[in-house]
Structures are given as C-alpha cells and as structure tokens.
Amino acid sequence: MALTIQRVDVPVIVDESKCLEKCVACIEVCPLDVLVKNPETGKAYMKYDECWFCLPCEKECPTGAITVQIPFLLR
C-alpha cells in the first residue's frame, strides 16, 4: 500500500505548562486509550483521533491542563 499522513484537528488540548511529567491520570482513564506521553517532553498529548468527548481526562487532571473540545466534524 502507499500511505500518506493527514493532518487532523484533535479534540483534546493539553496545556504543556500545566501538565505534570510524572502524572498519568488522563492516560489511565481514557476509555479509548488515545492519550500518551511525548517521550521527549514527558507531556501528555492526543496521539489517536478517536474521541468520545466524554471528559474523564479533563475531569481527572489534577492541574486543569486538559481542555476537551467537541470534535470539529460535530461542532
């Protein structure tokens, strides 16, 4: 197969200035397991665009670093 990488607007936005490097609260509660840590910065980000905009990541983040937007296609 020939593949290309497409840019997509993802719903989960992480404020890196607030994200704690040793914390995995958002990653552990995401039902779709779409959040991971950037190994270089230790900050969480949305790696897979598979979001139910259900909000556990935002509610359980201890520093308020996460904002969940409604996915663009539904907005």
Place this chain on the structure above:
Amino acid sequence: MNTQWMKTDVLVIGGGTAGTMAGIKAKQANPDLNVLILEKANIRRSGAIAMGMDGVNTAVIPGNSTPEQYVREITISNDGIVDQKAVYQTGKLGYEVIQELESWGVKFQKDAQGNYDLKQVHRVGKYVLPMPEGKDLKQILTRQVKRHKVNVTNRVMATRVMVKDGRAIGAIGFDVRSGDYIIIQANAVILSTGACGRLGLPASGYLYGTYENPTNAGDGYSMAYHAGAELRNIECFQINPLMKDYNGPACAYVASPFGAYTANAEGNRFISCDYWSGQMMLEVWKELNSGNGPVQLKMTHLDETTIAEIERILWANERPSRGRFHEGRGEDYRTAGVEMDISEIGLCSGHSASGVWVNEKAETTIPGLYAAGDMASVPHNYMIGAFVFGRIAGQEAVEYLKGLTYLEPDPEFIELERQRIYAPLAQPGGIPHTQVEYKLRRLVNDYLQPPKVSHKMEIALKKFTQYHESLSLMGAQDPHELMRCMEVHFIRDCAEMAARASLFRRESRWGLYHYNVDYPEKNNDEWFCHVNLKMNESGEMILFKRPVEPYIVDVNIETEVYDVAVR
C-alpha cells in the same frame, strides 16, 4: 510479543455496569473463588456509564409499581416478542439493586417525605427514577470491586471465548498497550461487553461520535457467535432520537418530567409518549419525512428555574460535554428547542431487543457462558437490567462451576487465533483501520438503515461476506491500532448478523427498528416468534424461529397494540 497465561474461576469480560456487578456478586457468593474482570479500557471510566448516569429508567419500586405491571409494559412496547421470565427478573430484583447501590453511596432522588421520587416517562407506569448526583457511579462501583477483592486486568481486549467439550473454558485476547498475547483459563465466563455501538456511521462522519461509548464495538456479540451461542432478534435494531450531530441523548427522560416534550418544527406534539421505542422512532421518521421537521425537544415554554435545573443535570452527568456543544453553537434552551435526529443503527438490548440469547438465569446456550447488560437479549433492560443480570450471572456462574476443573485449551485453536490477531501488525503498511471501518459502516448506512428494503439488504449481505478480504488488508503500526483493527472484525460480524436477521423476518415489527417496506405489516400468524441465529458446525450462519416463551403475565397482544402517534 510475550504470551501470558492466567487462571481464574470466574472470568468477566467487560467491566462496565453489568460486569462490575457480576464480579462483586460472584465474590459475595463465594469469597474463596478467584474472580477476574477483564477490561479493555479502565474500569474506573469504562462502559456505557463512563461519566455516570442521570437516572434509572426501569425502577420497579414497591408502592409505585409491581413487577407484573412492568412486564406488561415491556411486553406491549416490544410488540409481544419477549421472554417474560427474563423481563420479570429486572422488575423483581431492581429494587434490591437500587437499595444496594444506595448503601454503596449512589444517590437517588427522593421527595420531601424521603420516598423515591419516581417519574412517568413510559406510556403507563412510573419507572424513571432521577439521580441528578449520578456522576460518580463508576468510581463507586470500582471502589466496591476493590473492596470485594475482585481482580481487575485493565487494557486487555478479549477476542475469542474458548470452548471445549461443549463448555466455555476461558478466553483469548491481547494487551492493547504491550501487545502481549493473553490466554485465560476459567471455569465460567461472563460476557458483558456492551452494545454494538459502532455499527452504523453517524451522520457527522466521525467514527467515534456514536451514542454508545465507542469502545463497545459488538465484541460480545461476535465472541458469543464464534463460541457457538445463539443470538436473538438482531433485526430489532437500536435506533435512538438524539441531539443532531452531537449524537447523544437530549434527554427527554430527564426533561419531560419537568414539562419538556418532543415537537415538530411548528412546536406541535406528534407523539404522546417520549419513552424510546421503535414505534416512537417510526413516528419521528414520518414527521421528519413529512415536511413538518426538523423535530425538536421543546423547552422554551419552561421557566428559568426549571431550565437551569435541566441544564445542571444534563451538563454534569452521562454526557457532560452537551453544554459546551450548545455553547459552541450559541444555542440556548431558553430561546430554541434542541434539534433532534434519528441515529445510525446499532445492536443493544438495553434499549431495543437485539442481543445474545439469555434466559432468566443469564445463561447463553453454551454451558458456562453467561451474558449480561446491553449485549444480553432482555428487551428494554437499561442500566437497572444490566445490574440485575450482572448480579444473576455472577451468582449463577459460581453455582455452575462447583466441582469443575480447568480444561486444557486446544493448542491449535490458540495458534490460529494468534495468527488471526497479529496479522495486521505483520503488515504495518496495510490499509489503516480507520478507512476499513469507515467504508464498512458507510455500507451499513447505505443498505441496512431502515426503512429496510430486501434488495438492498441482499447487496449488503454480499458486501459484508466479501468484506473479509478488506479485513485481511488492514495494517496496524502498534498494539493500539491492532485493538481498533480487531474491533472492525467484531463490527463486520454484527453487520452480517444484522443483514441476515433482517432478511429472515418477513414482516414489519417494532416500528422503525424493523420496518421492512417489502412486508410493511405486522404478521402475528407467521412471525409471532423470536428469530435466533448461530454458527453451525460447518461455520455457516444459520437462522431459525424460536417460539415466544409462555407468558407468565397475561397480555393480549392482538388488542393491546403499542401506539404513540398523535393524530
């Protein structure tokens, strides 16, 4: 990839509403047993109630209603095709479930006298019990799971139930982060994986913008089918009236007791009851196609205090992002109704009647294999029904496995499943799961979304049976993508079942859920029966009629026809 072997007396697959309760009840029944909940997400926030629930829809509370009245109501609303003994369990045991949940810290709404504050949403009886503080439901259940010393393995997705000598002996799956191959031996297996919520494609085109938690991809339907179990009334699709684009409940169950109602664009009522049924959905479909649409949930006539209370409940529970959806569009319940639309199709007995066949003991047709929750065929069972059948499954499984010993799985089966699961990882440059899933679900919309047309469903069936070829082209670059790939396998199985079952039942029933334009009338003479399906010994999907079990509560289905149209 490593291979991990595990052993447990009771294996619960899926740690949502039914699964957590099943685990707790199994452990209560015999604390010496090992009970394991396997969950592909994290039980703290998984399943249909990941963000809590704003009310209970099937609460039979003494003094307000009886199990017999509840069975009558569900029998009529499901056009008579019910196993009343199974429905009766929800009516009989729901009250104990509510009391136990309350003892664990779940709050239900009570009136000034301290009585449960039940609301009428169904056509006749009061079964809706609000729980405006229900946002922590899943954390409370998780706490009880730990307190009861139920083992939990998160982030492992099961793909097949193992069967030997005619009984369930465990399951196979993989760790969706490490990719490890997981083989679990058990003496009883409880499937509680939720609905097939990713069957049709939402109108937005966003694969995960579904009504159900999109993790619920029909896993249990597919696993039960491949284990040889019978599934039931799959043609009775789940179709919901939802907030357009957001695709979540608006939610009439919460708002209608406050005075909100479903109306057409002119603000006029066209249905007499907001309880979700196929008959109600058919009226919504007619209204949308009559030129009187769009359809709305109307609240503009309510006072400020009432609207603020509705907002407080809807924006804190179940789907709390509803508030920001409206905000982003500049919408306000005070000035305009909520635009409603008809959802894509799914399979879910929690709302309709499509599921893995269970009797009143939560037993499937395979000894040692139980099912509970949205995927088990007890019509209109909702959350309380999931708790009740989780409880029954946990208790029955413990009773069943007495004296049983572990059976060694068949090495050839384990090897074949390993090859099947890991095929996409061996071709990381293969077609991405997103595209393979999108096309499959778009075909579901094109050919299966009611009104059903036989010629179209024949095309669907051909395309779904050929779709194995597309599945074999999928590539995964990591275990996470592999999870999504294997979910597409589940979805394909469900799509084929949906097409075959819909073609088999040559009548129309359950309003829009099975509105077949080739056979537009209900035909009780030939089709007052269940349609069951299973895999035969040659690996083919076969369908057959099963008689409706004798009623235990008298209902004359010829005269008591469910009709909610306003004429």
